[in-house]
Structures are given as C-alpha cells and as structure tokens.
Amino acid sequence: MLRRINYFSKLKSDLKNFNSLSFKDEKLELLKSKKKNIKKEYYNNIAKLTNKPCKLSLFYSIFSKDNEEINNLKNSYKVEKANIQNDLDEYKKSFEYHKQRNLKFRSIKDLLRGFNSFFFAFLIVALLVWIIVYIFATGSGKLTLDKIFGNYKTETYSLKTENNFALSDNLDFSDLDLSSPNVSKKWGVEFKLLSVNDKSYVAISKVSENSPFNYLVNINNDEAFDRGFEGLYISSMSVMDSNNYLNIIVGQTTVENFITELDKGVEIVDSTFLGEGGGFRGSLLNTLALIGLSLVFAFPLGVGAAIYLGVYAKETKVTSIIRSLIDMISGVPSIIFGLAGALIFIPVASLIPGTNGGNLLSGALTMTMILLPTIVKTVEESIKVIPKSLTQASLALGASKTETVFKVVLPNSLPGILTSLLLSIGRIIGESAALVFAMGTTIAEYANMNGSNATLAVHIWVILGGDHPAYDNACAIAIIIIIIVLILTLLIKLIAFKMNKFKVR
Amino acid sequence: MNNENNKDEVVFDVKNVNLFYDNGAKQALKDINMKIYKNKVTAFIGPSGCGKSTLLRCFDRMNELVDNSYRDGIITYNGEDIKDINSIYLRTRVGMVFQQPNPFPMSIKDNIFYGPRCQGVKDKKILNEILDESLKGAALYDEVKDILNKSALGLSGGQQQRLCIARTLAMSPDVILMDEPTSALDPIATLKIEELINELKKKYTIIIVTHNMQQAARISDYTAFFMLGELVEFNKTEEFFSHPQDKRSEDYITGRFG
Numbered sequence: 001m002l003r004r005i006n007y008f009s010k011l012k013s014d015l016k017n018f019n020s021l022s023f024k025d026e027k028l029e030l031l032k033s034k035k036k037n038i039k040k041e042y043y044n045n046i047a048k049l050t051n052k053p054c055k056l057s058l059f060y061s062i063f064s065k066d067n068e069e070i071n072n073l074k075n076s077y078k079v080e081k082a083n084i085q086n087d088l089d090e091y092k093k094s095f096e097y098h099k100q101r102n103l104k105f106r107s108i109k110d111l112l113r114g115f116n117s118f119f120f121a122f123l124i125v126a127l128l129v130w131i132i133v134y135i136f137a138t139g140s141g142k143l144t145l146d147k148i149f150g151n152y153k154t155e156t157y158s159l160k161t162e163n164n165f166a167l168s169d170n171l172d173f174s175d176l177d178l179s180s181p182n183v184s185k186k187w188g189v190e191f192k193l194l195s196v197n198d199k200s201y202v203a204i205s206k207v208s209e210n211s212p213f214n215y216l217v218n219i220n221n222d223e224a225f226d227r228g229f230e231g232l233y234i235s236s237m238s239v240m241d242s243n244n245y246l247n248i249i250v251g252q253t254t255v256e257n258f259i260t261e262l263d264k265g266v267e268i269v270d271s272t273f274l275g276e277g278g279g280f281r282g283s284l285l286n287t288l289a290l291i292g293l294s295l296v297f298a299f300p301l302g303v304g305a306a307i308y309l310g311v312y313a314k315e316t317k318v319t320s321i322i323r324s325l326i327d328m329i330s331g332v333p334s335i336i337f338g339l340a341g342a343l344i345f346i347p348v349a350s351l352i353p354g355t356n357g358g359n360l361l362s363g364a365l366t367m368t369m370i371l372l373p374t375i376v377k378t379v380e381e382s383i384k385v386i387p388k389s390l391t392q393a394s395l396a397l398g399a400s401k402t403e404t405v406f407k408v409v410l411p412n413s414l415p416g417i418l419t420s421l422l423l424s425i426g427r428i429i430g431e432s433a434a435l436v437f438a439m440g441t442t443i444a445e446y447a448n449m450n451g452s453n454a455t456l457a458v459h460i461w462v463i464l465g466g467d468h469p470a471y472d473n474a475c476a477i478a479i480i481i482i483i484i485v486l487i488l489t490l491l492i493k494l495i496a497f498k499m500n501k502f503k504v505r
Numbered sequence: 506m507n508n509e510n511n512k513d514e515v516v517f518d519v520k521n522v523n524l525f526y527d528n529g530a531k532q533a534l535k536d537i538n539m540k541i542y543k544n545k546v547t548a549f550i551g552p553s554g555c556g557k558s559t560l561l562r563c564f565d566r567m568n569e570l571v572d573n574s575y576r577d578g579i580i581t582y583n584g585e586d587i588k589d590i591n592s593i594y595l596r597t598r599v600g601m602v603f604q605q606p607n608p609f610p611m612s613i614k615d616n617i618f619y620g621p622r623c624q625g626v627k628d629k630k631i632l633n634e635i636l637d638e639s640l641k642g643a644a645l646y647d648e649v650k651d652i653l654n655k656s657a658l659g660l661s662g663g664q665q666q667r668l669c670i671a672r673t674l675a676m677s678p679d680v681i682l683m684d685e686p687t688s689a690l691d692p693i694a695t696l697k698i699e700e701l702i703n704e705l706k707k708k709y710t711i712i713i714v715t716h717n718m719q720q721a722a723r724i725s726d727y728t729a730f731f732m733l734g735e736l737v738e739f740n741k742t743e744e745f746f747s748h749p750q751d752k753r754s755e756d757y758i759t760g761r762f763g
Contacts, residue, residue, distance in 0.1 A: 314572060389607035393669070396567060397620035398597035398676060407619070408609060 025100040027091060035084045042077040046070060135482070139475025146231065147476060150279025152443045157232065157273040159216040159225050167266045173208040182255050186263045189213050191255045194233045196276055201233035201251045202258045219270055234258075235272040239265030280477055283459040285447040286360065287484075290439075290455055291428050293364035294371060298424060301368070302375025303410075303417065309376065310383030311405055330373035334434040341366030341438030352449060360449050363439030367428055374427065375420045382416020383409055414499050418492050425488055429481055432457040456481055513542035516680060516710050517564055522578035524559055524568065529575075533559045535734040537578070541680075546702060546711045548725035548742070550718060552757070555731040557714050561682050564712065565599040566592045597624065600673030604685040606665035608657035608672070613649050616657045616668060620676045635675050643671035644701050663694025670701065681705065683713040687720065699724050718758060722746050730754045 047053065049069055091097050173188035183190045188211035194203035207213045207229065216225050234251035241247060241264045249261045251272075313319045341362055349355065349362035386409060394404040410417070432455075440452020441462050447453070454462060460474045517540065524534035534556045541547050541564075549557035562568040563580060566587060580587050587595055597620070608616050617636050626632060636653070640646040645667045649660070657668055666686060673681055683702075687695040702711060702724050715721050721728055721742065728745040730738045730753075738745060738754045749755040 387607070389603055389605055390609060392567065392570070393603065393607045393609070393672075394619070395570065396565060396596055396601040396603075397623065397672065398593050399620070399623040400593055403623050407623075412610060 025097065028088075028097065028100070031084065031088050031091060035081070035088070038077065038080050038084060042073065045073050049073070132482070135475045135478045138472050139477075139479045142472045142476040143479055146276075147279050148284065148480065149281045150231075151275065151277055151445055152279055152282055153445065154277035155232070155273075155275025157225065157227070158219040159268070159271050159273060160219045161212060161268045162215050162217055163222070165212065165215075165267055167212065171208075171210045173210060176206065176208050182259075184259045184262055187211060187213060191258060193255060196233060196274075199252060201235070202253060202255055203233040204229040216268070216271075229273070232273040232275050235274050237262070237271040238269045240267040240269050241265050278473060280456065280459065280480065282444040282446055283454050283456045283477070284480065286444060286453050287429060287455040287457075289360055289447040290363055290367065290435075291425055293360060294367035294428050295421070295424060297364055297368040298371040298375060299421070302372050302420065303379050305372070305376045306379035306383060307405060307409070310380040311401075311409060326373045326376055329369075330377065334370055334431060335437070337366055337370050338434035338437035340369065341434060345438060354450060356451050358438055358440040358452050360439065360447065360453065363435050363455075366434050366438035367431065370431065370434060371424045371427060374423050378420035378423065379413060379416050382413040382419075386412045411499075415496055418496050422489060422492050426485055429455075429485060430457055431455075432461045436461065513545065515540045516543050516583060517541035518579075518581045518584075519560075519563075520579045520581075522560070522563065522576060522580060524556070524563065524574065524576040526571065526574045528573045533574075533734055534563075534576075537736050539729060539736055539739050541710065541712060542727065543710050544706060544708075545726040546706050546713060546724055547727040547729065548721035549712065549714045549729050549731060550716070550721050550757075551731035551737075553716075556734040557729075557731045558684055560731075561684055561712060561714050564680065564682055565596050565601055567596075567601065597676050598678055599680045599682060600676055600678035601682045602666070602669050602673055602684065602686050605689050606662055606669055608660070608665050608668050610656065610658055612654045613657045613660070613668060614653045616672050617675045620672060624676075639671040639675040642674045642705070643667045644697065644704070645671055661694070663690050663697060666690060666694070666698060667701065670698075670705075674705075678709065680710045680712065683711065685714050685716060688716060695720075718746075730757065732757075 049067075167186070171188060173183075173185065176183050176188060176190055178185055180190070182192060182205075188208035189204055190206040191202050192205040193200045195201075204213070213229075217223060218225060236251055237249045239247045239249060239262060246269065247261060247265060249258060251258070309319065309323065342358065345362040345365040346358045348365065349359050350357065352359070352361065390408050390412065391404050394408045395401070399407065435455055435458050439455070439458070441454050441458055442452040443459055443462060444453035456477050460477050463470045464474050519537050519539045519541075522534055522537040523532065525532050537560060549561065551557050559568060563576060564582075564587070568574060568576060569592070582590065582595070582599070609619060611619070614636060617639055618632055621632060621635055626635075637646065640649065645664060648664060649668075652659075657665065660668060666689075670681070670686075687698050690698065699720065702713065705711060706726075713721075713725065725742045728738075728740065728742045729736060730745070730751075732753055738749065738751045740750070745754070746758060749758055
C-alpha cells in the first residue's frame with residue numbers, strides 16, 4: 001500500500017514539475033535567444049544614434065526615415081532577422097525538432113496511460129474484493145454443515161405419548177441438572193431456545209434416560225419415534241391435565257413459561273415438532289451430477305470435433321462454415337438454449353419411464369449444447385499451436401495418423417484440454433437461465449432422474465424469486481459455489497503440472 | 506552415370522520425376538533422373554528453393570502430406586515402386602532426420618521407444634536392447650545413460666539432434682534421409698554429427714541435404730546439384746568439386762552466385 005501511495009505522490013509531483021523537467025529543446029532555445037539579442041542590439045544602436053531612451057527609439061526611428069545611418073541599421077537588422085527566422089523555420093520543419101516536441105507529448109501520454117491502467121486495475125480489484133467480502137459477510141452466518149448437508153423441506157413430526165400412558169411421580173432424572181430453570185422436573189427434559197428465521201422457539205436440548213419423552217409415538221400410526229430431537233423445535237403441544245382439560249402450549253414462548261404450562265399436564269395428546277429445513281444438499285448433489293453427466297456427453301464430442309477440425313479437416317468452404325457456426329453458437333444467449341432444451345431435449349428425456357418433464361438428462365443435454373463451442377474452440381487452438389515438426393517426426397517414424405493423434409497431438413494439447421474442462425465446469429455451475437427451462441426449478445432432496453430438480457445456481461434463483469428474497473441464504477450458496485470452483489481450479493492446475501513434467505520450463 | 510558407378514548397388518532409382526504444388530500452379534521438380542547407391546552418402550546441394558528438400562521428402566512419401574500437390578514419374582526402392590509400398594512400412598525402412606532438432610516432449614527413453622512401440626514391440630528386453638544399440642549408434646550413450654528418464658528437451662541442441670538420429674536408428678532403417686541436420690547447430694555439434702555420419706554410412710545409406718558445400722565435400726560420396734527444380738549435375742563428389750561438368754555448378758562452387 002505504501003508503495004502505491006508513493007506512486008501517487010510521484011505522479012503528482014511529476015505533473016507539477018512537468019515544465020521544468022528535462023525536455024528543453026536546446027537548439028530552439030538558442031535560436032530564440034539569438035533572435036531576441038539581435039532585436040535588443042538593434043534598439044540599443046538606434047538609441048545610441050538618436051540619444052533617446054531605448055523604449056522611445058522605435059517610434060523615433062519610424063519618423064526619421066531620411067536618416068541614412070538609421071536606414072542602414074534598419075536594413076541590416078531586417079536581413080539578420082530574416083536569416084534567423086529562416087533558420088528557425090527550417091529547424092521547425094526538421095525531424096530533430098519533431099522528436100524533441102514529441103518527447104514532451106509522449107511523456108504526458110505515458111503519464112496518463114500509466115495512471116489510467118493503474119486506476120482501472122485498482123477499481124476492478126476493489127470491486128472484486130467488495131463482492132467477495134459482501135458475499136462472505138452476508139452468507140457465512142448461514143453457512144453451517146447442517147445447512148450444506150441438510151434437507152430443503154421442513155420436517156414435520158406429530159407425536160403423542162403412548163396409549164394407556166400414566167405419568168409416574170418418582171422417576172429418576174438425576175442425569176439432568178435438576179437445579180436449572182430450563183429443566184422440567186416432572187417430565188425429565190431440558191429445553192433451550194432455538195432461533196429459526198429470526199423467531200425463537202422452544203426446543204429440546206437433552207432428554208433424561210428415564211423420561212417419557214423417549215417413548216413418544218407418531219400420532220397417525222403409533223410407530224415409535226426414533227429420529228431424536230436434534231435440530232427440531234416445538235411448534236405447538238397439546239397437553240391433557242389431571243382434570244381432563246386440554247391445554248395448548250405454543251412453542252414460540254420462553255422456556256420458563258413453556259415448562260410451567262407443561263408441568264400442569266399428565267399426558268401429551270398431540271405435539272408438532274418441526275425441523276428447520278432450507279438445506280442445500282439436494283442442489284449440491286444435483287450440481288455435481290449435472291457436471292458429471294454434461295461432461296460425459298460434451299467432452300468426447302467436443303474433443304473429437306476439435307481433433308477433426310485441427311488435424312484431419314482440410315481447409316474447405318465446409319470447414320470454414322462449421323467454424324463460423326461454432327463461433328456463432330458461442331455468442332447465443334443461454335436462455336435460447338434453455339428454450340431449445342425445453343422443446344427438444346425434454347421430450348427425449350421423458351422417454352425414460354417414470355419421469356415427467358425436465359430432468360437431469362434434459363439439463364445435461366442442454367448444457368452439452370452450450371459447452372460444445374467452448375470445448376471445440378479451446379482444444380482446437382491448443383492442437384493448432386503444437387509444432388508441425390512433432391507430428392512430422394511421428395509420421396516419419398512410421399506411426400500412423402491415428403497413433404500420431406493419440407500419442408503426440410493429444411498429450412501435447414493437454415493444457416488446452418484441461419482449460420476447456422475448467423471453463424466447462426465453471427459454466428455448468430454458473431448456468432441458471434437455460435436450466436430453469438430445461439431442467440426445472442423444484443429443489444430436490446437428492447440427485448435423481450425422476451423429474452425437475454434445481455442446481456445451486458437455480459436454487460439461488462428460486463430463493464431470491466419470492467416476496468421475501470433470502471439474500472443471506474443465497475450468499476451462503478454463493479460461498480459453496482466459489483469454494484467448489486476454487487477446489488476444481490487447484491485440482492486441474494495440479495494435474496496439468498504433474499502431466500507437464502517433460503516440458504522444459 | 507559413369508560406368509564405374511554401376512558396381513554399386515542401387516537403392517533408389519528416380520525416373521522422370523515431376524512434382525507440382527498448388528494444384529499444378531508451381532512446379533517444384535522438373536524431370537529428375539538419378540540413382541542413390543547403397544552404403545554411400547549422397548549430398549544434395551543447391552540454392553534455397555531449388556527442390557532438394559522436396560525430392561528428399563519424396564523418398565519416404567512425406568511429400569504426400571502437403572495439400573494440393575502431386576508427383577508423377579517413378580521412384581523405385583530396391584526395384585519396387587514406392588507408390589506400391591505401404592507408406593507406414595516405407596517410413597520404417599527409410600528414416601528421416603529434420604532440420605530443427607524435434608524430440609518429443611517425453612523422456613529420452615520414451616523418445617527412442619516411440620517408433621518400436623508404434624510397431625507393436627512391447628517386450629521390455631527387446632526395447633532395452635534397441636535403446637542401447639541406437640544410443641550407441643548415435644554416439645549419445647555415454648552422455649545420457651544416467652538421465653534416460655529425464656526430459657529430452659533438457660538436452661543441448663546437438664544432443665537433441667543426435668537423439669533424433671538415435672530415434673531413427675531405433676527403427677533399424679535401411680536409408681536415412683537428413684534434411685539440413687546441422688543448420689541449427691554450432692560448429693562443435695556439427696563436427697560430431699559429421700563424424701557420426703561417417704560411422705553410419707558403413708551400415709546405412711544416407712541422403713543429406715545441405716547448404717554447406719564444405720560439408721558436402723567432407724562427408725559425401727556422391728553430390729547432386731539442383732537449381733530451380735532441375736538436377737543440374739550428379740557425380741562422384743571428388744569429380745564434382747574438382748571438375749564440374751556444367752557451367753552453373755562451377756559458378757555455384759566457386760561462389761560466383763548462390
């Protein structure tokens with residue numbers, strides 16, 4: 001930072017002292033001073049002749065036309081002046097003069113350019129840093145392992161005590177801290193407050209070994225509840241007291257209130273436990289599945305086409321048309337691919353029995369279309385820069401053309417292939433517009449082929465779409481995306497480094 | 506040409522060869538007739554663009570890789586028209602060394618193994634025999650025997666060129682074509698390659714294209730002088746340089762042009 005400040009102050013002082021810098025054109029200065037000297041001398045001479053002060057001598061000389069001496073002086077001055085002027089004009093026309101002048105302008109230009117490039121680079125870096133800091137600051141609070149690997153849908157459990165339940169008074173709850181106000185001494189349960197969507201609910205933090213809460217059953221089918229209370233909070237609880245009055249307790253209250261109300265009851269008739277939900281696991285798995293499936297389709301096709309264009313194809317009109325088509329496709333907005341995917345690939349994907357509408361397959365096929373131009377162009381470029389001498393050497397050693405492609409051309413175009421892989425993965429992770437149409441926007445719990453499911457990017461699109469955009473959750477997903485891309489980039493750099501060990505660096 | 510040459514065995518016989526580029530717009534070779542003799546070094550000399558490299562590439566059919574070119578006339582290899590020989594098989598019999606050292610970006614070992622592996626040799630014992638033999642044949646063995654698994658691109662220019670020769674020897678060819686093999690090398694490396702060529706000619710037939718007339722005089726047994734696609738003169742090297750038959754060759758040798 002200090003260096004930057006120094007740079008700024010240097011720029012400033014440079015601009016300030018600009019005229020005093022060493023851009024003096026010595027010859028020009030010499031000629032100019034000569035001209036001035038001649039003029040001065042002329043005035044002095046006239047002043048001497050007329051005995052008048054120097055300043056008035058000029059006027060005087062105009063009125064005394066007849067004075068021969070003055071006329072002589074005038075004429076000689078004119079000749080000298082013309083000579084000097086001539087020299088000056090000639091010098092101004094000369095290359096040397098232009099060089100000197102240009103030096104001045106060039107240094108101004110260079111200063112401006114240097115300032116420009118530095119300033120814009122700084123602006124861009126600042127913008128990037130701001131975005132990343134904003135994302136991390138907003139999203140990191142929401143980013144927990146529960147969130148990443150948790151369900152998206154809210155879990156709901158309706159529980160009651162067993163049939164023919166009778167609460168006994170002398171149960172041993174000594175494994176709990178009975179002096180704490182958060183413990184119900186009657187039921188043997190420790191409660192806490194859980195904050196969900198900025199509201200606090202009562203939740204169960206610990207259940208005693210002998211607590212009747214261990215034997216709660218599902219209200220619909222009387223099956224035992226064995227999930228545990230981890231991550232669940234209480235929405236409401238209906239408790240029957242000893243006088244057979246039903247008391248409904250709302251979960252959105254303080255722990256003390258809740259325990260007071262609960263301890264009045266002897267039987268839990270109905271209780272609703274909710275899980276938080278809003279996890280990204282399904283979208284994360286779908287994104288990874290889409291990356292895999294899309295690359296399975298796009299990569300062999302793209303590399304094959306690149307080999308054809310780069311090695312086998314002769315330069316004809318057909319290949320030039322193919323090339324310009326590829327260029328054109330890479331400029332088409334992705335939403336149009338989404339449209340094409342919806343029209344062409346969803347019917348294809350629906351042929352899988354048990355599926356309906358867009359699914360992972362239609363999404364992957366659409367992504368293949370989007371990725372192909374990038375892969376073909378990147379790999380073809382890297383094939384084209386391989387020295388012809390290498391392929392010729394291979395052919396001269398009795399290798400066939402196919403062997404040459406697989407043993408010389410492909411290994412040497414590996415950097416390009418890996419680059420295209422990286423670009424493709426980035427594109428798949430970031431794509432949302434096309435997938436909204438071609439794959440659907442339903443946020444699934446696991447990767448599946450059955451129907452519409454969202455990737456991480458589409459997940460962001462979905463949760464930002466409603467009346468209450470969840471910016472913090474979106475930022476949490478953005479952090480996951482950034483981390484995935486970072487890991488993949490490092491991985492591919494590592495592979496490229498390992499594979500390149502025979503290249504001399 | 507001369508009767509005394511006939512005792513040498515003919516490897517390549519070139520008859521009435523014309524070669525055209527750009528769909529016939531440019532004629533690179535004009536009615537070439539010559540013979541290449543077994544276990545001799547034949548040097549092709551001439552000014553740039555005279556067709557000597559083009560003719561060299563005809564011998565292993567590398568000229569066919571150039572788009573829009575065609576050749577007529579007959580070139581026979583040991584009495585058989587090379588157009589009837591499978592080009593891949595022909596290139597295993599007729600090796601080629603290029604102007605710029607062009608080892609593959611692999612280890613030194615893999616560079617040597619490249620050709621044999623393409624021919625389906627997988628036995629490590631045979632491969633190692635080939636490795637030793639070809640490296641010794643190219644006078645490179647002592648310099649690289651400890652760094653066989655290192656990158657070939659780490660070698661010096663002269664070593665790389667000898668590696669390329671070794672790579673060619675690994676195919677156990679019959680003829681070695683050399684396209685200005687020393688033009689990218691310094692005098693010491695050049696000297697080494699020239700010594701190597703003198704060794705190699707005991708076992709192989711060598712055709713070398715060179716811009717350096719001293720080199721041609723030093724190492725070759727026969728010299729062919731080309732100009733503007735024509736074969737001006739083809740003779741034993743001694744006679745060619747001492748008594749050039751053609752005025753143009755005399756001018757070229759004495760440095761009056763070219």
